[in-house]
Amino acid sequence: MDSSDPNQTLLTKLKGQTLHIPALHPLFSPKWQHSLQAVNPLHPQIKCFIDSKLATLIDDPKTLEKMRKGDAGLWVSGLFPTADFETLKLFATYTIFLFLWDDIIDSSKTLTLEQADKYCKETVEYIKKCLFRDGKGVEVGREEAPTRVCELFDEVSRGLNVDANDLKRLFEGLEGYVNACLDEFKWRKKGRNRVGMASKKEFWGWRLGTSSVEVMIWFERVLNGVGGGGFVEGEEGMKGLEREVNRGFVFINELFSLKKELKDGALGNLAPITMHELGLDLDGATKVVVKELEDCLRGFDEKAEVLQTKAAKESEEMGEMMRKLVESYRAIITGTLNFSICSPRYGVLKYRKEDGSFEVEL
Numbered sequence: 028m029d030s031s032d033p034n035q036t037l038l039t040k041l042k043g044q045t046l047h048i049p050a051l052h053p054l055f056s057p058k059w060q061h062s063l064q065a066v067n068p069l070h071p072q073i074k075c076f077i078d079s080k081l082a083t084l085i086d087d088p089k090t091l092e093k094m095r096k097g098d099a100g101l102w103v104s105g106l107f108p109t110a111d112f113e114t115l116k117l118f119a120t121y122t123i124f125l126f127l128w129d130d131i132i133d134s135s136k137t138l139t140l141e142q143a144d145k146y147c148k149e150t151v152e153y154i155k156k157c158l159f160r161d162g163k164g165v166e167v168g169r170e171e172a173p174t175r176v177c178e179l180f181d182e183v184s185r186g187l188n189v190d191a192n193d194l195k196r197l198f199e200g201l202e203g204y205v206n207a208c209l210d211e212f213k214w215r216k217k218g219r220n221r222v223g224m225a226s227k228k229e230f231w232g233w234r235l236g237t238s239s240v241e242v243m244i245w246f247e248r249v250l251n252g253v254g255g256g257g258f259v260e261g262e263e264g265m266k267g268l269e270r271e272v273n274r275g276f277v278f279i280n281e282l283f284s285l286k287k288e289l290k291d292g293a294l295g296n297l298a299p300i301t302m303h304e305l306g307l308d309l310d311g312a313t314k315v316v317v318k319e320l321e322d323c324l325r326g327f328d329e330k331a332e333v334l335q336t337k338a339a340k341e342s343e344e345m346g347e348m349m350r351k352l353v354e355s356y357r358a359i360i361t362g363t364l365n366f367s368i369c370s371p372r373y374g375v376l377k378y379r380k381e382d383g384s385f386e387v388e389l
Contacts, residue, residue, distance in 0.1 A: 041389055042289060046309060046386070048384060049384050051320070051383070062360075065105065065108035066108055066365065067103075067109065067110060069104065069110075069111075070101060073104060074100035077099050077119050080123055081095060081123065084175055085127075099123065102366040102370070105358065105361065106359060107250065110251075114250050120179055120182050121179075124183065127176040128150070128176050129237075129239075132208045133211075150177055151201075151202050151205050153180065156170060158194050158197065159194065160184075193245075197242065197245050200239075200245055203236050204237065208236075210232070211234075215293065224294065224299070224303040225295065227301065238273055238280070240273040240359065243359050244356065248352065252351075264337075268327065268330040268334060268356065269356070271330060272327065275359075276360060278297070278316055279364050279367055281298060281316060284296065284373055297316055299312070335353060
């Protein structure tokens with residue numbers, strides 16, 4: 028890249044600056060307070076399980092140590108604070124697949140567009156084969172896993188006990204995730220060829236897919252026993268609630284991952300995209316993202332209140348189902364917040380101030 032490339036210009040400008048993130052816990056209404064503190068007490072055990080699993084997949088000692096320090100078990104324990112160990116193991120296996128698969132497509136500097144396209148197609152074919160076997164549907168797709176990481180999904184699929192409709196929804200969510208990652212990869216490749224910064228519209232076009240929140244929501248419903256049909260599936264407002272979950276996840280992740288992304292030389296982050304599009308400095312862009320997060324949380328509460336009221340009127344059982352569902356959705360956002368703050372994956376905990384704010388040296 029040369030100095031005329033806005034990506035390189037902004038990358039150079041950002042390095043050495045301080046990212047000011049205000050204390051975010053005050054943005055959450057009292058309804059979130061339990062979720063903000065919730066971490067499964069089995070966290071130490073699931074961390075050991077993940078560490079052992081990683082050792083079978085990663086040969087390089089430095090990479091293995093880095094992944095272990097990231098403590099994906101904390102994220103798993105935050106998303107499922109009341110689950111038993113077997114449930115945690117199932118979602119932890121999916122999480123390892125997700126994190127390692129994402130790192131391959133997201134961080135590789137040598138992967139070509141053709142290779143990425145082939146890898147994504149083969150991944151989707153293998154996932155399809157894993158999900159629709161043994162009489163659960165038509166067995167189709169790739170027989171062999173494209174990588175050892177992808178083999179993990181075979182373990183996940185064998186641990187699921189769901190009907191054909193649920194399997195179809197899971198496949199659609201995973202296919203959408205993989206395709207969104209490929210779309211983002213294509214943009215990054217274009218960015219290296221001086222096409223310029225993405226717009227916020229382009230960003231949201233792929234980011235709500237690359238978050239994989241649609242799949243997290245599927246797991247929350249199924250593993251918490253609130254994944255059936257009827258009112259929960261049919262209520263029109265559910266899509267709006269789930270979109271707020273997705274947006275909340277993205278806002279938090281974008282704030283706390285900026286340092287890591289800059290270190291990787293990537294600028295597909297919402298903060299620099301907001302800087303470029305609105306002509307703001309880093310502080311101004313951060314305030315915009317934080318305000319959008321605040322509006323998102325308020326929108327979630329409003330939609331949840333409407334849905335819970337309607338469900339309670341339907342029946343006591345429906346009311347309780349909706350309450351559990353709302354709590355499980357909150358766990359996606361709060362679990363991600365706690366993980367983003369505490370995990371060495373993003374390296375921001377040392378920048379935390381006494382008032383809960385952060386001054387992150389980029």
